[in-house]
Amino acid sequence: SQQGEEDPQALSIQEGENATMNCSYKTSINNLQWYRQNSGRGLVHLILIRSNEREKHSGRLRVTLDTSKKSSSLLITASRAADTASYFCATRRGGATNKLIFGTGTLLAVQP
Amino acid sequence: GAGVSQSPSNKVTEKGKDVELRCDPISGHTALYWYRQSLGQGLEFLIYFQGNSAPDKSGLPSDRFSAERTGGSVSTLTIQRTQQEDSAVYLCASSLVLGRGGELFFGEGSRLTVL
Structure with missing residues (x-):
């Protein structure tokens, strides 16, 4: 079963609006990462947040992590049509394994 | 090359x-x-390979699936006696585990269609 579950499964917004996607996970983690996938392509890494961090920014992206609730959110500000893609969270657990487990993804559509 | 390379990009095969x-x-x-x-x-x-350690095969769905990594570089995923439910995009990724948090770099995938 997937470690992460994103919601919503699909999100449609207008250009210029902000988009918020959420990710929940089940076990303790070492870090959490967000990836983007354009249709029919491979995934591209966006941002990583470590378990001891609560918030991180990168350009128009803002990621938060709440380890007590086992959840993370990805905020894209001032969205553009080019942001249209699927967004996945992925968790890396602590301990011996470096396996990275992906969530189910949020399909974001930004209407021009 | 600069990125992760996968081949073939598309594969159509017959069941079995x-x-x-x-x-x-x-x-x-x-x-x-x-x-x-x-x-x-x-x-x-x-499946996950890390250096010379034993691979983590915990995600392989059946014994028809196997993978190897030769010389710590190129990897081959083999699916025997393919079934229609094997149709999917198979994505490969690599990372520097100890550097930069271990983010993955993905290839473009191999799209497998089993008729």
Whole structure:
């Protein structure tokens, strides 16, 4: 079963609006990462947040992590049509394994 | 090359045939992952190689699936006696585990269609 579950499964917004996607996970983690996938392509890494961090920014992206609730959110500000893609969270657990487990993804559509 | 390279990009095969999918990771990356993505779905972990350690095969769905990584570089995912439910995009990724948090660099995938 997937470690992460994103919601919503699909999100449609207008250009210029902000988009918020959420990710929940089940076990303790070492870090959490967000990836983007354009249709029919491979995934591209966006941002990583470590378990001891609560918030991180990168350009128009803002990621938060709440380890007590086992959840993370990805905020894209001032969205553009080019942001249209699927967004996945992925968790890396602590301990011996470096396996990275992906969530189910949020399909974001930004209407021009 | 500069990125992760996968081949073939598309493969159509008949049910019952064996297929091999190849992944050429970024030079120097010690970790290599295989994932499977069915249409419109998330990524399903298959197998993970890390240096000379025993691979983590916990995601392989059946004994028809196997993978090897030769010389710590190129990896081949083999599916024997393919079934229609094996149809999916198979994604390979590599990473520097000890550097930069271990983010993955993905190839463009191999799309497998089993008729």
